[in-house]
Amino acid sequence: MAHIWPIGGGKGGSGKSFITSSLGRLSAGLGRRTLVIDLDLGAANLHTLVGVPYPSKSFSDFLYKKVARLDDAIEETPFENLFLISGAQDHFDIANLPYEQKVKILRAITKLDYDAILLDLGAGTSFNTLDFFLASQNGIFITTPEPTSIENVYRLIRSVYFRRIRYCFRISQFKALEEKAIERFGEGAFNRPECIMSVVAQDYPESHRELRNDFDAFRFRLMVNQLRKRDNTVLGLHICRVIEKHIGLRVEFTGNVSYDDHVHDAVCQRVSFLDRYPYTKTAGELRAASRQIFQPTGRQLMLQCV
Ligand SMILES: Nc1ncnc2c1ncn2[C@@H]1O[C@H](COP(=O)(O)OP(=O)(O)O)[C@@H](O)[C@H]1O
Ligand SMILES: [Mg+2]
Secondary structure, eight states: OOEEEEEEOSSTTSSHHHHHHHHHHHHHHTTOOEEEEEOOGGGOOHHHHTTOSSOSOOHHHHHTTSSSSGGGGOEEOSSTTEEEEOOTTOOSOGGGOOHHHHHHHHHHHHHSOOSEEEEEOOSSOOHHHHHHHTTOSOOEEEEOSSHHHHHHHHHHHHHHHHHHHHHTSOHHHHHHHHHHHHHHHOTTGGGOHHHHHHHHHHHOHHHHHHHHHHHHHOOEEEEEEEEOTTSOTTHHHHHHHHHHHHHOOOEEEEEEEEOOHHHHHHHHHTSOHHHHSTTSHHHHHHHHHHHHHHSOOOOOOOOSOO
């Protein structure tokens, strides 16, 4: 079964698509059949970053039943072993995907026969983005060093965590949990996953154990992209510590990726940054991150909502 890496971040422009295309390129370069999927359907542009300026197929071919199987929406890129499902011709926002369609997509993705599948997710915390994150234990969160981006990625991670807890309970049960959390921790507690978890621990010890096991199995990662010279190089580590302290969720810091104007040049020239500028610090950092991310772990894909 393929390993799936959902890649997202709270904020547009943080470099999700750039990182997805770079990790895809590096994974394919190792001889692994790699598929990158553009799930930022409202603002799809991954195709441009993997050398396919005019995709002939797209995700909507599958959603609108123009093709029967998701395989038929896949196209080759100029890079050996690297394949793409583009979101280019999709005019709707993925946030609007009905539940049944989302389940259909997730099922179809898990059936694809690739060594690595990378999902380029849209910004924000829509339920669909959260569910795509929870389709795998290997989520990668991208932020820049700017406080606005950090704030958004923190909110996204909290939301993913919250969504996972939510899956465990029926609507009425969850409502009761929220009320108890408010009773115990005051107004606003219904919106704080750590308070809900504390109530779960007391009222549903079995579900609490299940959730804890699940959270322990997650291998979430954080990358800080577009780090400039004067930025704090250990910022990513601090963010991971804060998340662990406040939410109790372990997120691994996968390293910094420096800001480099050559990225802009490569995008404008429509060439692969890694191929055109392989000796830059940024390219070296991307390679280091990919070694860490793609090291074999034996972990298997997990599907929560299918
Ligand atoms: N490390 C970096 N150094 C310089 N520019 C970068 C870097 N990462 C991304 N960019 C630039 O930031 C912009 C947004 O990147 P993109 O990957 O499209 O963001 P997102 O998918 O998160 O919206 C692009 O113009 C890209 O060239
Ligand atoms: Mg993008």
